[in-house]
Amino acid sequence: MFVVMAKTASEAEILGVKSQILAEGLTPYDHVGAERVVIAVVGEIGGRKPVLVDRLGALAGVETVTPISRPFKLTSREFRPEDTVIRVLDAVIGDGSLTMMAGPCSVESRDQLFETADVVKDAGATVLRGGAFKPRTSPYAFQGLGVEALRYLAEARDRTGLPIITEVMEPSQVDIVAEYADILQIGTRNMQNYSLLRDVGRVARPVMLKRGYGATIEEWLMAAEYIISSGNPNVILCERGIRTFETYTRNTMDLSAVPLLHHLTHLPVIVDPSHATGKRWLVKPLAIGGVAVGADGVMVEVHPTPDQALSDAEQQLTLDQFRDLMADIVPVHEHVRGLHGDPVEAGAAASVGAGGGLAKH
Numbered sequence: 001m002f003v004v005m006a007k008t009a010s011e012a013e014i015l016g017v018k019s020q021i022l023a024e025g026l027t028p029y030d031h032v033g034a035e036r037v038v039i040a041v042v043g044e045i046g047g048r049k050p051v052l053v054d055r056l057g058a059l060a061g062v063e064t065v066t067p068i069s070r071p072f073k074l075t076s077r078e079f080r081p082e083d084t085v086i087r088v089l090d091a092v093i094g095d096g097s098l099t100m101m102a103g104p105c106s107v108e109s110r111d112q113l114f115e116t117a118d119v120v121k122d123a124g125a126t127v128l129r130g131g132a133f134k135p136r137t138s139p140y141a142f143q144g145l146g147v148e149a150l151r152y153l154a155e156a157r158d159r160t161g162l163p164i165i166t167e168v169m170e171p172s173q174v175d176i177v178a179e180y181a182d183i184l185q186i187g188t189r190n191m192q193n194y195s196l197l198r199d200v201g202r203v204a205r206p207v208m209l210k211r212g213y214g215a216t217i218e219e220w221l222m223a224a225e226y227i228i229s230s231g232n233p234n235v236i237l238c239e240r241g242i243r244t245f246e247t248y249t250r251n252t253m254d255l256s257a258v259p260l261l262h263h264l265t266h267l268p269v270i271v272d273p274s275h276a277t278g279k280r281w282l283v284k285p286l287a288i289g290g291v292a293v294g295a296d297g298v299m300v301e302v303h304p305t306p307d308q309a310l311s312d313a314e315q316q317l318t319l320d321q322f323r324d325l326m327a328d329i330v331p332v333h334e335h336v337r338g339l340h341g342d343p344v345e346a347g348a349a350a351s352v353g354a355g356g357g358l359a360k361h
């Protein structure tokens, strides 16, 4: 449930509510909005709900107590009506600007990374990606250069000024990856690795949480809830395709997830058409599609010689293809940014205090 404090509530009144929640054996999380403070009450509430609503509602400074039936709380629009905006070096994610994350699937050498980094930066990328620890379906496939790749990524950041994002696969890697990377990525196979989610929730780095390839939106938001409730509010969601019966594409990119998430959550949403389609020539139309339905950004794999890549050779864009994508996606984003959401949807969302449709931009 959420305790909505009155606009005039004092610090002492807010503290009073929080200590009452703690005394009930529950945990308070507060969000200080532009106008008022909202306190989420998290924990096993069970049959105590009506009693708690009355008890908390009677405290000084409380305007309303809203019981919430949805299982996700801290990720929800009800808790935080404003969009979460994440700033990392010069990149701003979730403020209506277009985030373009680009780089190789795997860091293969310093030269390969630097050549890619220089071109994507020049073409307008805002974040540099590159896999150091690679989750491969086969244990015999290239597993990534590990810490050596992290060092090259850090050098590439110094060279280009772009923040870097790279995947962390297990709890034991969290500290070392956080030492080098600006944004930690949780891959699709780890979306429900709860000890990993808790651990990245304890570091001072934004986390991009990819959707599990068999996960529902609710399971995905619950996974984000693990990170935020562990102390890290800077979570980015990434739709990277889900597994369906279709075999022409590697996965099926769920475009409806983008406006749906903007309706349900304040977190920024990125699309990854590289892993969603698995095919180079499908990446551009799906990247543009993602931006057209309101994504905050796109992650794409780019390689100087994709056919020789040590991983995901079929889906990585050439350097020229990335330049071409940038030229076409920027005007689409500019156009979409000027649109307003569907009034019906926006009206429905207004009842929970949030914008709907494409109203984010």
Ligand code: PEP
Pocket: 105, 131, 135, 167, 186, 187, 188, 189, 210, 240, 275
């Ligand atoms: C990746 O982005 O490098 C990756 C492995 O993606 P996913 O976890 O979506 O398969």
Ligand code: MN
Pocket: 105, 106, 275, 301, 311, 312
């Ligand atoms: Mn890849």
